[in-house]
Amino acid sequence: MSSLLLDPDFLRELERLTLLVRRRVHSRSSGDRPSALVGRGVEFADYRSYQVGDDYRFVDWNAYARLDRLFVKLTTAEEDLDVHLLLDASASMGFGSPTKMDYAKQLAAALGYISLVNLERVGVVVLQGHHIQVLPPRRGRQSAHTLFSFLEKVRPEGPTAMASALADYTARTRRRGVAILLTDLLDPAGYEEALQRLRYGRFETFLVQVLSEEELFPTLRGELRLVDAETGSVLEWTSSRESLEAFGRARDGFLEACRQFCFRHGITYLRTTTRVPVQDLVLRYMRVAGLVRG
Amino acid sequence: MTLQNPSALWWLASIPFLVLLYLLRPRRKEVVVPSLLLWQRASRELEVRRPVRRLERNLLLLLQILAVCAASLALARPHLLFPGGVGADVAVVMDLSLSMQARDLPPSRFEAARRGAQDLVARVGPGHAVALIGAARTPRLIRPLGPPSETLRALRELEPTDGDADLEGAVRLARALARPGRPLQVHVFSDRPVPGTVAHLFGRGARNLGLVEILTYPQAPGRLRVVLRVRNDTSVPSHVPLGVWVDGKEVWRTQVALAAGGERVVRLDVPEGEVVEGRLLGQDDLSADDRRLTLGRRPLPTVLVVGHSPAFFLEALRAIGVPEVARTESPDPQQWPPSDVVIVDRVPVRELPPGNALLVRVVPQNLPVQVTGSVRSPRVVRFHRAHPLLRFVDLSELRIQDALALNPRAGKVLAEGATPLVWEYESGTHRVVLLAFDLEASDFGLRPAFPIFMSNLLDWLGGAGRFVVQAGEDLALPAAGQPEAWLDGPLGPRRLQAVAGLFRTPPLDRAGLYRLRTGSRTVRTIAVQPASERSPLVPPPATPPPPGQAEVRAQGRDLSRPFLWVLLGLLVGEWALFLRRRGPATPGGRR
Numbered sequence: 001m002s003s004l005l006l007d008p009d010f011l012r013e014l015e016r017l018t019l020l021v022r023r024r025v026h027s028r029s030s031g032d033r034p035s036a037l038v039g040r041g042v043e044f045a046d047y048r049s050y051q052v053g054d055d056y057r058f059v060d061w062n063a064y065a066r067l068d069r070l071f072v073k074l075t076t077a078e079e080d081l082d083v084h085l086l087l088d089a090s091a092s093m094g095f096g097s098p099t100k101m102d103y104a105k106q107l108a109a110a111l112g113y114i115s116l117v118n119l120e121r122v123g124v125v126v127l128q129g130h131h132i133q134v135l136p137p138r139r140g141r142q143s144a145h146t147l148f149s150f151l152e153k154v155r156p157e158g159p160t161a162m163a164s165a166l167a168d169y170t171a172r173t174r175r176r177g178v179a180i181l182l183t184d185l186l187d188p189a190g191y192e193e194a195l196q197r198l199r200y201g202r203f204e205t206f207l208v209q210v211l212s213e214e215e216l217f218p219t220l221r222g223e224l225r226l227v228d229a230e231t232g233s234v235l236e237w238t239s240s241r242e243s244l245e246a247f248g249r250a251r252d253g254f255l256e257a258c259r260q261f262c263f264r265h266g267i268t269y270l271r272t273t274t275r276v277p278v279q280d281l282v283l284r285y286m287r288v289a290g291l292v293r294g
Numbered sequence: 295m296t297l298q299n300p301s302a303l304w305w306l307a308s309i310p311f312l313v314l315l316y317l318l319r320p321r322r323k324e325v326v327v328p329s330l331l332l333w334q335r336a337s338r339e340l341e342v343r344r345p346v347r348r349l350e351r352n353l354l355l356l357l358q359i360l361a362v363c364a365a366s367l368a369l370a371r372p373h374l375l376f377p378g379g380v381g382a383d384v385a386v387v388m389d390l391s392l393s394m395q396a397r398d399l400p401p402s403r404f405e406a407a408r409r410g411a412q413d414l415v416a417r418v419g420p421g422h423a424v425a426l427i428g429a430a431r432t433p434r435l436i437r438p439l440g441p442p443s444e445t446l447r448a449l450r451e452l453e454p455t456d457g458d459a460d461l462e463g464a465v466r467l468a469r470a471l472a473r474p475g476r477p478l479q480v481h482v483f484s485d486r487p488v489p490g491t492v493a494h495l496f497g498r499g500a501r502n503l504g505l506v507e508i509l510t511y512p513q514a515p516g517r518l519r520v521v522l523r524v525r526n527d528t529s530v531p532s533h534v535p536l537g538v539w540v541d542g543k544e545v546w547r548t549q550v551a552l553a554a555g556g557e558r559v560v561r562l563d564v565p566e567g568e569v570v571e572g573r574l575l576g577q578d579d580l581s582a583d584d585r586r587l588t589l590g591r592r593p594l595p596t597v598l599v600v601g602h603s604p605a606f607f608l609e610a611l612r613a614i615g616v617p618e619v620a621r622t623e624s625p626d627p628q629q630w631p632p633s634d635v636v637i638v639d640r641v642p643v644r645e646l647p648p649g650n651a652l653l654v655r656v657v658p659q660n661l662p663v664q665v666t667g668s669v670r671s672p673r674v675v676r677f678h679r680a681h682p683l684l685r686f687v688d689l690s691e692l693r694i695q696d697a698l699a700l701n702p703r704a705g706k707v708l709a710e711g712a713t714p715l716v717w718e719y720e721s722g723t724h725r726v727v728l729l730a731f732d733l734e735a736s737d738f739g740l741r742p743a744f745p746i747f748m749s750n751l752l753d754w755l756g757g758a759g760r761f762v763v764q765a766g767e768d769l770a771l772p773a774a775g776q777p778e779a780w781l782d783g784p785l786g787p788r789r790l791q792a793v794a795g796l797f798r799t800p801p802l803d804r805a806g807l808y809r810l811r812t813g814s815r816t817v818r819t820i821a822v823q824p825a826s827e828r829s830p831l832v833p834p835p836a837t838p839p840p841p842g843q844a845e846v847r848a849q850g851r852d853l854s855r856p857f858l859w860v861l862l863g864l865l866v867g868e869w870a871l872f873l874r875r876r877g878p879a880t881p882g883g884r885r
Contacts, residue, residue, distance in 0.1 A: 092328035100328075160329075186329035215328050225322040228330040235330050235337060236322060243340055250335035 005109040005148055010279050017114045017282070017294035021081060021178055021204055046074045082137055082177030083115040084203065085124045086166070087154060091230045092186045094156035096212025096274040101156040104182040104210050106278040111180055112147045114282075114292060116140060121175070124150055127165040127183075129158040137175060159230040160187040162194035170201035179203035184211055185258055188231065192261060199265055206291055207262055209255075209271040216251060216273065218244070300421070302369035309359055316355050354871050361864040368857035371420065382477040383423050383439060385468035386411050387491070388452060389484030390430040390803075391459035392765070392825040396485070396580045398500035404454040406496045407483035412449055414481055414494075415442045425471050429464035429484070430801065431457040431766025439471055455803035456582050457766025458680070458825035461488050500579035502527040503534050503552065506826040507685075508572045508586045512615060513563055518590050522560040522572045526552035535575040536560065540567035540590065547575075566590055569807055569821070583824045587807060588762050595634030595752055598622065601641040601654075606739040610748045635755045640732060648723035650755035655698060655732045661719060662704040663728065669713050670696045672731075677709035680826065682764065683718060683727060683750045684708055687743040694738075697731035718754075720770075723794075725755055761820040765805045769820065770796045776812045783808030783822070 006014075050059060050070035063071045085108045093101040108124065115122045116139065123137035124147065135150045162183065179198045185191045185207075198205045226235045237243065255271065262269035270289050272281050286292045327333065388411060394404040415424050423439035426448050437448040465480055465488050472478035480491045487493040507523035518540075526532050531554050537547040545564045552558055564570065571587035578584070597611060598620045611619055620631050627647040630636065638646075639654040646658035657665050677689045689709050697715055705719030705726075717728045733739045738747075753762060761769065779797050781788045784804035790797040802808060802822045810818035 095328040184328070186331050188329070188331055212328075215332075218327075220325060223322045225324045226330060226333055227324060227326045229326050229328050231330075233330055235333050237333060237337065243336065246336040246339045247332060250332045250339065254332055254335065 005106050005151060006113070006278075010110070011113060013279070013283060014110055014114050015117050017292045018118050019081070019083065019111070019115055019120070019178060020290055020293045044073065044075055047071045048074060081115070081118075081120040082175040083112065083120050083122045084137075084169075084173075084175075084177060084179045085112055085122065086169075086179055086181040086183075086198075087124060087126050087151075088160065088162065088181070088183030089126045089128045089154050089156050089158075090160035090187075091157050092160060092184055093210070095229065096214060098274050099156070100184055100210045100212055100274055101154070103272075103274045103278065104208075105151045105154060107208060107210070107281065108180075108182055109148055109151050110278060110282045111292075112151075113144050116144050116147065121177075122147060123173075123175075125169050126154050127160075127162055130161045130164045130168075131158075132165050132169055134169070134172075161189065162187050162191065163189060163197060166194050166197040170197055170203075176202045177204065178206065180206040180208065182208050182210060185209050191258065195261065195265065195267060199267070205267045207258075207267050207269045209258060209269070210274065211271065212274045218247065300370055302371070303366055305366040305369065306363065309362055312358055312362060313355070316358075354868065357864050357868045357871065361861055361868065364857050364861040364864060368854045368861060372853040372857065382419075382479050383425075383473065384414065384418050385425045385427060385439075385471055385478055385480045386415065386445065386449075387427045387429050387461065387464045387468050387480060387482045387484070387488075388449075389459050389461060389482070389486075390428045390434075390452070390455045390457075390766075391484075392454070392456050392582050393485055393580065394454045394496075395456075395582050396497060396500040396502065398498045398579050399496055402454075403485055403496040407494065408449055408452065410494050410496070411481070411483050412446055415445050415449065418442045423473075425468065426452070427464045427468050428452065429459040429461045429482075430455050430803065431460065431764060432801075433460055433464035433467045434801075435467060435471075439473065453803070455766045455801070456805040456822070456824040457764050457803065459484070461486070465491055500527075502578045502580040502583070503532060503574055503576055504580065504583035505536070505572050505574050505586045506557075506583065507559075508570065508588045508823070509686075510570050510588055510590050512566075516566050517563050518566050518570065520562050520564050520570055520572070522562075523557060524550055524552060524560065524574065525557045526555060528578075529554050531556075532576075537573050537575060538562065538564055539571040539573065540564050541569055542571075543567075568819070582805065583826075586805070586823050587821050588823070589819060589821050595650075595755070596620070596632075597635045597637060597752070598630055598633035599637045599639065600624070600630065600643070601637075601639035603637065603639045604734050604739060606744070607637075607639070607733065610739075610745045613745050614749050614752065616752070635752060646724065646726070650725045651727075652751055652755070653726060653728045655729065657698065657700070657728065661724070661726060661728075663700055663702040663717060663719070665698050666701045666713075667699040668696055669699050669711070672697050672711035672713065672715060674709050674715060675711050677716070678706075681706075681708050681718075682754050682762075683716075683747070685746075685750050687747045687750065689716075689738075689743070692738055692741070693736060694731045695735035700728070700730050723796075727751060727755070761818065763802065763820060763822055764826075765822050765824050766801055766803055767822075768801045769799045771799070771810060771818055776817075779810050779812045779817070781808055781810050783820075 047060065047063070048071065050072050054072050058072045060071050060073045063069070087104055087108050089101065093099065093104060096103070112122045112124065119139060121137040121139045122143065124135035126133040135147065138146065181198070187194070195205065195207065220237075220239050222239055224237045224239060226237050227233070258271070259269055268289065268291060270285065270291065272285070276285070282292065388407060394402070394407065396403050399406040418424050424442045424445040425435070425439045426437040426445045428434040428436050436452065437445050461482065461484060465482065468480045469478065481494060482488045482491045483494045483496065485495060485497040487495060504525050504527060505522060506525045507521070509521040511519040511521070513519040520538060522536065522538070524534070524536060532552050534550055534552065535547060536550045538545055546562055548560070550558055550560065567590045569587055570590045571585065574584040595616070596618045597616050599607070600622055602623070608619060620633060622630055623641065624630065625641050625643050627643065627645065634650065636649060636651040637654070638651060638656050640656055643656060643658050645660050646653075657663055672694050674689045674692050678684055694715070697713065699713045700717060702714055702717050702719070705717055707714040707717050709716035713730070715730045717730070719726045719728070738744055763769065777792050779790045781790055781799055783802070784806040785800070785802070788800060790799065790810075797810065802820070805822050805824040808820040808822060809816045810820070
């Protein structure tokens with residue numbers, strides 16, 4: 001397996017990894033992930049007292065013989081995991097060196113490959129303004145090529161409107177599972193509603209915020225006319241020590257607010273910059289953050 | 295505070311351009327950023343502090359304006375004056391008269407005055423100009439307002455004359471030099487004060503005996519009558535030897551007794567000669583007036599009388615010995631025969647041709663004098679006794695029936711009552727004496743002074759070729775077709791170029807005998823006599839200077855350097871503010 005996005009050595013490294021999902025998932029097909037539904041599987045989970053209406057097949061007669069009481073045996077079902085890779089492809093993702101888009105595509109390919117290797121269903125959703133492009137969920141290592149090809153074609157353009165795009169997607173899909181959102185969160189309308197949509201849709205949500213060093217620590221000088229790449233809005237800016245300090249405060253406040261929001265809403269949050277190699281991010285930092293294991 | 299280079303203040307005119315540039319700030323550089331989200335949040339925070347930022351930006355402009363001001367002032371070379379120097383433009387009037395050669399202040403009054411003037415000029419504050427005016431027989435602008443160094447150089451080359459000094463005229467000339475809006479102090483270095491000026495008086499009281507007059511008259515054939523007037527300007531009686539030389543040969547000598555402050559007139563007959571010289575042989579503090587010469591033989595000029603002249607007029611001319619008197623009644627100068635002197639008696643001549651003329655109650659249009667009416671029974675209130683025209687002429691009791699009311703624009707009034715009565719005028723083409731009254735309507739012609747006046751008149755108007763003039767005068771002599779001539783005399787040989795048909799001599803400052811020659815032929819002989827006015831050898835006490843003319847004594851301090859330091863400080867402040875505005879390489883924050 002080779003790809004323009006990921007080199008073969010890195011792919012081999014990825015094959016040893018597994019996505020770490022904290023919550024039980026509910027899926028339509030059986031797999032090897034613990035299901036949120038109890039009673040359909042074969043793996044013993046617990047006992048409980050018999051209640052009227054329980055299926056006699058699950059009564060533990062040996063326990064009845066010993067204790068003269070009726071107990072029902074509970075088992076856990078094992079289902080497939082659906083992994084939704086949500087990729088922000090707005091124009092703002094086209095900045096940085098390498099661009100945030102390239103970085104996010106590499107990261108999505110890596111996470112998707114990990115999931116496919118572990119026989120999980122992987123789908124890709126590209127968020128571009130109010131529209132979405134969807135690669136339907138598919139399973140198996142053989143789907144990696146399709147995944148990579150789809151990702152390579154993604155180009156950053158248009159504004160960011162994650163909330164409406166995700167609302168559209170969550171309404172469209174019935175499959176729940178893990179949603180890994182790769183974005184810079186630079187949405188003028190705010191990121192909160194978008195993340196809430198995923199949460200309300202019962203997705204186990206991972207947020208990877210991809211930023212570039214240039215936008216975190218700008219080196220702009222003099223009298224400037226800043227033009228928004230997405231909206232074309234203009235802001236006159238006089239670069240001075242004081243103004244750059246104000247920018248630093250705004251940046252820090254924004255990032256801290258993102259972290260706090262994710263913490264409060266049970267969203268696993270990881271922030272990275274394009275300067276951090278994707279290999280390091282996946283093999284080291286994602287392990288530390290508890291997104292992957294292996 | 296004064297400015298040595300005020301023109302540098304023109305740099306202040308750049309301030310409006312600075313403000314304009316500030317208003318027309320450079321076009322902002324356009325930069326595309328991924329999102330304005332964070333920038334807008336930072337901008338909202340900065341909005342709160344906008345007044346401070348505006349003030350900071352204005353402070354930058356203010357610093358720039360102050361820097362321009364400091365630079366301009368530094369280039370203008372400001373000087374602070376405090377007691378010790380002169381804080382205004384200065385006009386130095388040096389008395390060049392004969393009396394300044396008195397040696398009662400060794401080596402002479404003039405040298406002492408020169409040192410005083412040099413000291414004053416050296417103390418003139420930077421940024422102020424100094425002019426030098428020589429008060430000679432006619433005021434001379436020796437150095438217009440300019441740097442003190444040039445005036446010091448001119449002062450070193452300045453020499454006194456043997457003539458008298460028109461100090462009042464020199465002061466008027468000095469005051470006319472004042473620049474608009476700039477105060478001007480007029481300092482007079484003399485042995486007599488001039489009202490309205492800062493007087494620097496030099497002299498302690500000199501012992502002087504002077505030969506103040508010498509005249510010759512033709513006597514018996516081959517003889518000359520010589521009249522000598524000797525004056526004792528000291529406060530003690532004195533005996534002094536007096537001698538007469540004719541053509542360099544001593545012909546007479548005697549001892550003259552003079553009372554304190556008195557005069558003595560000596561008359562004697564001597565053999566006829568070209569140059570007659572009288573000498574006082576005693577020692578005193580002023581030697582320049584101990585020797586005086588005149589011309590012995592007086593070939594009088596040819597005279598043309600235009601009009602009906604009274605009989606006493608012609609009698610006077612005949613008595614003087616005028617060899618030829620032509621007459622005409624034509625008012626047209628084209629029809630006048632050539633002559634050395636023209637006397638126009640009440641004939642209405644519109645344009646007076648170039649030359650020498652006596653005008654009697656007639657005013658041609660080409661002279662700078664106007665007739666404004668007539669005056670009845672005018673009385674002579676003042677007349678200029680020292681003028682060569684009125685030498686030995688007393689006009690005090692003159693009776694005049696009526697006279698023209700003259701309003702001269704140039705020239706010199708020699709006698710006046712309510713209006714000028716006798717006026718003389720010299721220009722490059724004319725030498726004119728104007729009597730405002732009719733000789734037949736006055737008793738002037740009947741007075742003994744009249745032939746003397748006519749004699750002086752013919753002497754002054756030039757005559758045929760011999761002049762007796764006062765030291766300090768300059769002459770314009772007819773070139774008679776010659777392109778150049780040489781003037782030999784006490785000043786050394788001088789080459790004269792003919793300009794407009796005239797040879798113009800430099801001021802004849804030294805008394806003595808001058809000869810104008812073309813080639814080897816002498817065409818004019820000029821006897822230059824020293825001043826004959828009573829020299830103020832005991833100077834009066836100095837009068838206090840008028841308000842506003844008081845000398846400010848100060849010493850200057852150059853303020854250019856402090857202004858340069860201020861400029862440097864402003865530039866450093868500007869740089870610091872600029873760096874503060876630019877900020878560090880990256881904004882502070884957590885990575």
